[in-house]
Amino acid sequence: MSREMITTTRPVKARTGSSILLAVLAAFATTVGICGAANATGQQPQVTYQLSGSSPVADYISYQTDTGLTGQTQQANVPLPWQTQFTVTGSKVFVLSAQSPGSITCTILLDGKVVSQATANGAPARTVCTN
Numbered sequence: 001m002s003r004e005m006i007t008t009t010r011p012v013k014a015r016t017g018s019s020i021l022l023a024v025l026a027a028f029a030t031t032v033g034i035c036g037a038a039n040a041t042g043q044q045p046q047v048t049y050q051l052s053g054s055s056p057v058a059d060y061i062s063y064q065t066d067t068g069l070t071g072q073t074q075q076a077n078v079p080l081p082w083q084t085q086f087t088v089t090g091s092k093v094f095v096l097s098a099q100s101p102g103s104i105t106c107t108i109l110l111d112g113k114v115v116s117q118a119t120a121n122g123a124p125a126r127t128v129c130t131n
Contacts (some may be wrong), residue, residue, distance in 0.1 A: 045088045048109040049129075052081040054102035059124060064095040080104075097128040 049063050058078045065071050065086045080100070094116070096106045106129040108116040120127035 045111050046085060047088055047094055048083060048085045048107075048112075049094075049096045050081065050083045050107040050109070051078070051096070051098050051104065052107075053098075053100045053104035053125070055100045055104070056080060058082065058098045058100040058104060061096070061098045063097070064093065066090075066092060094131045095128070096130075097126070099124045099126045101125065 047065075051058055051061060056079065058080055060074070060076050061078050061082070062072065062074045063084070065073060065084075066089050071092075078098075094108050094110075096108055098104050098106055101123050102125060103119060103121045104125045104127050105117065105119040106127045107114060108129045108131050110131070115131045116129040118127045118129050
């Protein structure tokens, strides 16, 4: 007695067009999520880094920008409050870190809106903001 296996197959439909559209939308959403929405006028987003604290001076700060070979800047003995601004070209990850005695607060603003803020306390206090 032999048993026959019957298998049915369904034709595979090509979904190339919808897959490409989905990939493009995902890429767009990721870019907007990292950089924030470039405003409707097509201008590049403006990033502001800010530091404030209970001490008049931060021992050490480090931050990521669009300028220079690596885009990373470090400074020591920085008077507080401190602020710097730059215009974003392309998608970037923003990072600001600082160390200071007492308390220290870092803030990242994108087109004037706070996107990251953190406060640390200690001796020394170390804080990091990312977006």
